[in-house]
Amino acid sequence: MLAKVLSAALVGLDAHVVEVEVDIGGGLPQFSVVGLPDATVRESRDRVRAALKNTGFSFPVKKITVNLAPADLKKEGSGFDLAIAVGILVAEDLLPAEAVRDRVLVGELSLDGRIKPIAGALSIGMACRKTYELVLPADNAPEAAVVEGVQAFPVHTLPEAMEFLQGTRAIPPAVVDHRALFASTTADEEDFADVKGQEHAKRALEVAAAGGHNVLMIGPPGSGKTMLARRLSGILPPMEPEEAIETTRVHSVAGLLGNGPPLITTRPFRAPHHSISDAGLIGGGAVPRPGEVSLAHHGVLFLDEIPEFKRHVLDGLRQPLEDGTVMLTRVSASLRYPARVMLVAAMNPCPCGYYGDRSRECLCTPQQIRRYRARLSGPLLDRLDIHLEVPPVPVRELGGEGQQEPTSAIRARVTAARARQATRYRKERLYSNAQLKPRHVKKYCTIDTAGRTLIEQAMTRLGLSARAYGRILRVARTIADLAGSDQIATVHLAEAIQYRGLDRRSEL
Numbered sequence: 446m447l448a449k450v451l452s453a454a455l456v457g458l459d460a461h462v463v464e465v466e467v468d469i470g471g472g473l474p475q476f477s478v479v480g481l482p483d484a485t486v487r488e489s490r491d492r493v494r495a496a497l498k499n500t501g502f503s504f505p506v507k508k509i510t511v512n513l514a515p516a517d518l519k520k521e522g523s524g525f526d527l528a529i530a531v532g533i534l535v536a537e538d539l540l541p542a543e544a545v546r547d548r549v550l551v552g553e554l555s556l557d558g559r560i561k562p563i564a565g566a567l568s569i570g571m572a573c574r575k576t577y578e579l580v581l582p583a584d585n586a587p588e589a590a591v592v593e594g595v596q597a598f599p600v601h602t603l604p605e606a607m608e609f610l611q612g613t614r615a616i617p618p619a620v621v622d623h624r625a626l627f628a629s630t631t632a633d634e635e636d637f638a639d640v641k642g643q644e645h646a647k648r649a650l651e652v653a654a655a656g657g658h659n660v661l662m663i664g665p666p667g668s669g670k671t672m673l674a675r676r677l678s679g680i681l682p683p684m685e686p687e688e689a690i691e692t693t694r695v696h697s698v699a700g701l702l703g704n705g706p707p708l709i710t711t712r713p714f715r716a717p718h719h720s721i722s723d724a725g726l727i728g729g730g731a732v733p734r735p736g737e738v739s740l741a742h743h744g745v746l747f748l749d750e751i752p753e754f755k756r757h758v759l760d761g762l763r764q765p766l767e768d769g770t771v772m773l774t775r776v777s778a779s780l781r782y783p784a785r786v787m788l789v790a791a792m793n794p795c796p797c798g799y800y801g802d803r804s805r806e807c808l809c810t811p812q813q814i815r816r817y818r819a820r821l822s823g824p825l826l827d828r829l830d831i832h833l834e835v836p837p838v839p840v841r842e843l844g845g846e847g848q849q850e851p852t853s854a855i856r857a858r859v860t861a862a863r864a865r866q867a868t869r870y871r872k873e874r875l876y877s878n879a880q881l882k883p884r885h886v887k888k889y890c891t892i893d894t895a896g897r898t899l900i901e902q903a904m905t906r907l908g909l910s911a912r913a914y915g916r917i918l919r920v921a922r923t924i925a926d927l928a929g930s931d932q933i934a935t936v937h938l939a940e941a942i943q944y945r946g947l948d949r950r951s952e953l
Contacts, residue, residue, distance in 0.1 A: 447536065448532045449545075450550060452464075452528035454518060455698060460572035462577070463518070466511070467510075473508060477509070480513030485523050488523075489525055489526045489529055496526070497603075501604070502603075504533075511532070522565075527554060527580070527606065531607070534607065540610060549577045560602060564697060567690070575595075587621050588708075635676045639849070641849065642842035647855075649944060650680070650833075654681050656922070658831050661831070663833065663834050663947075664791075665805075668838065669838060670749070674789045677714075691743065691783055713744035722758065723757060727765065728782055738765050742783045751820075788828070796809050818947070832945055870885075878919050889922065907945075
């Protein structure tokens, strides 16, 4: 007999409804799965066989053929187990075909019949919205219920799923309180009030957060670069519901949600080790998965000791930083992952770390310093709007008792500046000053005669490169937004010029 059950397959961030066709006929006992299954899907036959036997259902000793349609779509993962098991029971007339109509079944089966969680439940819920009912593992139900308009029914075991489909057990759909998820804010664990001194660095990071600018921090070991970077995501504006869902989808597909909240409502902070591969940072692999740049979507990607990263790995960041997306092209398909991040990089001024430090002597030669800094390619350096020098903190400031400004106060100013940008660019589909293209810079970053004279003098006297011109105007526009000004004044330009240290010829 032939049975048809619906399930879902992930392709990148998107889920596609898959028709699981189960045919049971005469012949020698055999269990085959066709329709471009990967190794995990092919192994489902052993999990399904053991789960059916260990939960009291008889497994047919016949020829069983399972087809996953459409056949030209690559099927990956263990989420088809539940649909295959139910399909066998429907084909054996143990469950009427009407019971599974317009219902999508996903879940991995344990050998004892428990239904284990899967990756990508949020994307599957979006694919089923207003069209199908979704039956899925209980651990994934809150995640899928985040999507408005989807009915997600949680089940724990195969017998429980069968009773629900037969109508002998009532299971209410999962419900998530969206307001409670966004309202449950906790005090900032990483607070700027903990940072002693470094007022210039705090100001630069406030400017970076207000305009979405990428930052490069340069300073000796122990100057507080990592401490500052870890607090940057806390001063970014609160996440909008659309941003939270986009970020959660990436983490869901990567299988990183675990037993935590079903929706990520705080901006992510990712800090990969410098030994990471290009697939780990950008995304990819034999089974393509999102990389760290996508896991930091709408948040902060922190690269500590950036010169230690492999050159080709860093160069892979150029396109994601420019476009806000990662495109992975394979023979079978092209996958797109979001990657709208703030890149924060940190490095020492030289290999030994003490160039320019008054308390310790630098042992590096000029050639070693130039070679060390040259590990950052020009195109990547061009995408870093702010070059921030972070000097050592004097001992007297470390022991000071003065009150430091908390993260909440800085975040309020950043949020107000972002609101000004949202109003200004509402017709341009831009989110921040960092996204301004040359035509936008010409339109929105106008300066008066005094400002033009100042920037021309800076370009000449400091030896700033041509690529610094547009970056200075973008950062100056953000500083003006923080000040509540519609016009870019000379004082805003003067501050922005300070943030282009590595463009000075004397520094190269």
